[in-house]
Amino acid sequence: LAKTTQPISMDSYEGQEVNITCSHNNIATNDYITWYQQFPSQGPRFIIQGYKTKVTNEVASLFIPADRKSSTLSLPRVSLSDTAVYYCLVGDIMTGGFKTIFGAGTRLFVKA
Amino acid sequence: EAGVTQFPSHSVIEKGQTVTLRCDPISGHDNLYWYRRVMGKEIKFLLHFxxxxxxxxxxxxxxxxxxxxxxGTYSTLKVQPAELEDSGVYFCASSQDGVSGRNEQFFGPGTRLTVL
Structure with a gap:
């Protein structure tokens, strides 16, 4: 399974756009890229998932270049409640579920 | 719709004792996963049903x-006998069949296990 590398932490201010980049140089052809968010004392929560190019939903956008060796999670206009740990994962989802490997994640701290 | 639930939320036991954790997945989810995070470490996959x-x-x-x-409904994870290094937070997650093109795992709140 592809190993991912993310920044350990990031700081931002309310109202700013935050971009978190994840490297996954060994991503396989069938692998999808998934981002999770985790607040203290809670389980991880799915944010967004994609395979290539750009995916957007109501909370975030995911940008994936053509070589798929990296991806960027974009959070528009963050608020204090977006302070959390963000995990980037890669895996083959087409086999009825996949073994999810969590890295250290990126700890985002949003300041007022 | 109810999410993934886990019981108990906290458990404190002594070394050598037995503990059983329970996970109730979202109804209709065939896939069920167990993970754990020990202190200061990353979340680690345990198994997938x-x-x-x-x-x-x-x-x-x-x-x-x-x-x-x-x-194929709820799952239990038993630790017997428990050791000090088993302390941590145990998460359960469930998902539908990934053939649909998306695999979103829904996580429970976790069970915090402390072995003394």
Whole structure:
């Protein structure tokens, strides 16, 4: 399974756009890229998932270049409640579920 | 719709005792996963059920851990006998069939296990 590398932490201010980049140089052809968010004392929560190019939903956008060796999670206009740990994962989802490997994640701290 | 639930939320036991954690997945989810995070470490995969069958149990640390999912509904994870290094937070997650093109795992709140 592809190993991912993310920044350990990031700081931002309310109202700013935050971009978190994840490297996954060994991503396989069938692998999808998934981002999770985790607040203290809670389980991880799915944010967004994609395979290539750009995916957007109501909370975030995911940008994936053509070589798929990296991806960027974009959070528009963050608020204090977006302070959390963000995990980037890669895996083959087409086999009825996949073994999810969590890295250290990126700890985002949003300041007022 | 109810999410993934886990019981108990906290458990404190002594070394050598037995503890059983329970996970109730979202109704209709065939896939059920167990993970754990020990202090200061990353979340680690333990095993994956598809219905009542173990699809992948490569993450189970040793034979003191036994996971079951009778009938393909709820699952239990038993630790017997518990050791100090088993302390941590145990998460359960469930998902629908990934063939649909998306695999979103829904996580429970976790069970915090403390072994004294």
């Amino acid at each position: 598809v219905k009542e069958s173990k699809q992948d149990e490569s993450g189970m640390p040793n034979n003191r851990f036994l996971a079951e999912r009778t009938g």
